[in-house]
Amino acid sequence: MLAMRGRKQYGNRRYNLKPRLRYMLDLISILTHKDLKVRYKSSMLGYLWSIANPLAFAFVFYIAFKVIMKIQMEGYALFLIAGLFPWQWFANSVTVTPTVFLANASIIKKVNFSRNILPFTIVLQDMLHFILSIPVIVLFMFIYHKTPGWIWLVGIPVLLIIQFIMAYGIALAISSINLFFRDLERLTALGVTLLFYFTPIFYPETMIPVKYQQLINFNPLTPLIISWRNLFLHNQLDGMYLAISLGYGLVFLGIGFWIYRKLAWKFAEVL
Amino acid sequence: MSEPVVVFKNVGKSYPQYNHITGGLKNFIFHLPTALKTLRTARYESLRDLSFEVQSGECLGVIGRNGAGKSTTLGLIAGVLKQTLGDVIVKKRVFPLLELGAGFNHDLTGRENIYLNGILMGMTKAEVACKETEIIEFSELGEFINQPIRVYSSGMLARLGFSVVACLEPELLLIDEILAVGDMEFQKKCLDKMLAFKQKGVTMIFVSHSMEDVKRICDRALWIENHMLKQIGPVQDVVQAYAQSFHS
Numbered sequence: 001m002l003a004m005r006g007r008k009q010y011g012n013r014r015y016n017l018k019p020r021l022r023y024m025l026d027l028i029s030i031l032t033h034k035d036l037k038v039r040y041k042s043s044m045l046g047y048l049w050s051i052a053n054p055l056a057f058a059f060v061f062y063i064a065f066k067v068i069m070k071i072q073m074e075g076y077a078l079f080l081i082a083g084l085f086p087w088q089w090f091a092n093s094v095t096v097t098p099t100v101f102l103a104n105a106s107i108i109k110k111v112n113f114s115r116n117i118l119p120f121t122i123v124l125q126d127m128l129h130f131i132l133s134i135p136v137i138v139l140f141m142f143i144y145h146k147t148p149g150w151i152w153l154v155g156i157p158v159l160l161i162i163q164f165i166m167a168y169g170i171a172l173a174i175s176s177i178n179l180f181f182r183d184l185e186r187l188t189a190l191g192v193t194l195l196f197y198f199t200p201i202f203y204p205e206t207m208i209p210v211k212y213q214q215l216i217n218f219n220p221l222t223p224l225i226i227s228w229r230n231l232f233l234h235n236q237l238d239g240m241y242l243a244i245s246l247g248y249g250l251v252f253l254g255i256g257f258w259i260y261r262k263l264a265w266k267f268a269e270v271l
Numbered sequence: 272m273s274e275p276v277v278v279f280k281n282v283g284k285s286y287p288q289y290n291h292i293t294g295g296l297k298n299f300i301f302h303l304p305t306a307l308k309t310l311r312t313a314r315y316e317s318l319r320d321l322s323f324e325v326q327s328g329e330c331l332g333v334i335g336r337n338g339a340g341k342s343t344t345l346g347l348i349a350g351v352l353k354q355t356l357g358d359v360i361v362k363k364r365v366f367p368l369l370e371l372g373a374g375f376n377h378d379l380t381g382r383e384n385i386y387l388n389g390i391l392m393g394m395t396k397a398e399v400a401c402k403e404t405e406i407i408e409f410s411e412l413g414e415f416i417n418q419p420i421r422v423y424s425s426g427m428l429a430r431l432g433f434s435v436v437a438c439l440e441p442e443l444l445l446i447d448e449i450l451a452v453g454d455m456e457f458q459k460k461c462l463d464k465m466l467a468f469k470q471k472g473v474t475m476i477f478v479s480h481s482m483e484d485v486k487r488i489c490d491r492a493l494w495i496e497n498h499m500l501k502q503i504g505p506v507q508d509v510v511q512a513y514a515q516s517f518h519s
């Protein structure tokens with residue numbers, strides 16, 4: 001017994017799969033409830049915010065580029081919305097993430113649970129908000145005389161998974177590192193803003209000058225956002241873009257977990 | 272009675288000097304060479320070569336001066352800290368009562384915090400729900416249970432924390448001083464509860480600066496001095512030696 005290295009976690013009960021799964025669901029649900037309350041004071045407000053925010057941006061860009069600068073594009077409002085909603089999910093998750101462990105210091109210092117659940121619930125929550133906002137996109141499609149196609153049944157789940165693992169991987173990495181370098185939070189906010197302008201969200205990728213065309217796939221968000229928009233606007237799924245964004249997603253997930261595993265055991269020391 | 276539940280084998284814990292890093296990424300990069308050097312060399316040792324065992328059903332008191340390493344020891348048992356050297360073996364589910372307010376969120380109500388805390392310690396929601404009324408009754412918080420805990424006094428926080436661990440049928444209970452902020456009546460209630468646990472064979476590790484309480488509850492005591500084990504043995508002997516160390 002004494003020869004065992006390191007720490008032995010107790011709990012036969014917890015290793016049965018079914019109670020364990022039940023437990024994980026309970027843990028995620030209580031943490032989500034807590035987050036919603038802390039972030040938005042109520043779950044309804046959180047949802048409304050996730051719709052109002054991209055709509056407000058869409059409005060501003062519409063005025064700036066359609067009304068004032070007269071961009072030559074059919075259905076620019078729908079185009080904006082189809083890109084802004086998925087972007088909003090990504091940006092929300094990533095900007096909140098740096099402080100997630102700091103905000104939960106009191107829990108982390110008390111018990112030894114899988115801390116990666118904390119960023120997980122953040123990304124999950126924003127994903128749920130995004131899913132709930134898809135009807136708004138559909139509404140705009142009807143305004144522009146378009147209808148959703150059957151391909152959504154495949155496309156949406158696949159893209160959800162890809163974006164989830166990408167956001168979760170990035171969130172894990174940033175939240176872990178931020179504990180040790182507390183100014184990462186500000187750098188993240190800056191990074192997300194820069195990324196927004198380098199991602200074809202309020203302009204189509206076809207408008208990018210030819211000599212920069214090869215560069216667009218260096219931005220991990222580009223293939224993902226283009227995929228979402230093609231799905232919503234044209235009922236299309238492009239295998240190449242899917243593959244590239246899945247690749248990015250897996251790489252980020254790997255990096256995120258690697259960094260988290262390296263640092264997780266020190267969390268309680270620096271909080 | 273004879274099976275060890277917690278085993279420490281030559282455990283050491285030291286902290287790197289993090290202050291340079293929490294200054295931010297910018298500072299770290301601008302002062303890279305010195306930063307790396309302090310990170311590697313400057314370590315603060317808070318526990319050295321600590322070995323002891325706690326038997327099942329035993330109650331161990333942990334005493335020592337401020338900064339001796341008591342909370343660090345409990346943190347290692349709870350698994351929130353990781354030892355730098357040696358082995359820590361824990362064979363029961365831990366119910367820690369570490370810092371005041373640990374495991375709570377300040378924006379949630381007392382009731383919501385009961386769930387948060389219980390689930391974090393490994394109970395399912397249904398298990399906590401069964402005990403909810405008992406916990407609230409024990410805490411005697413009355414109306415306040417539906418208030419966000421940011422309006423609680425420290426004594427009220429301690430009440431809530433103790434009530435949760437006390438009612439959830441702990442197997443291995445860690446208590447770090449937190450009872451000291453409760454009023455006399457509640458302290459007595461907690462001590463009674465702990466004595467009841469002892470009857471039932473719950474293993475407890477109790478950090479306290481109140482020698483009275485330690486003597487009343489614990490069978491054995493562990494005295495940590497200067498980050499090292501000074502003495503472990505029957506509670507009377509250790510407490511007496513500890514008290515004497517202040518006079519000489």
Ligand SMILES: Nc1ncnc2c1ncn2[C@@H]1O[C@H](COP(=O)(O)OP(=O)(O)OP(=O)(O)O)[C@@H](O)[C@H]1O
Nearest residue numbers: 269270286315317336337338339340341342343344
């Ligand atoms: N996160 C940390 N980083 C660096 N040093 C730490 C950290 N936590 C504790 N220490 C140091 O380790 C030593 C032991 O601390 P610990 O909290 O275990 O003391 P204690 O015995 O509980 O004291 P008290 O009676 O005041 O509660 C202290 O000198 C403290 O400065």
Ligand SMILES: [Mg+2]
Nearest residue numbers: 341342343447
């Ligand atoms: Mg202490």
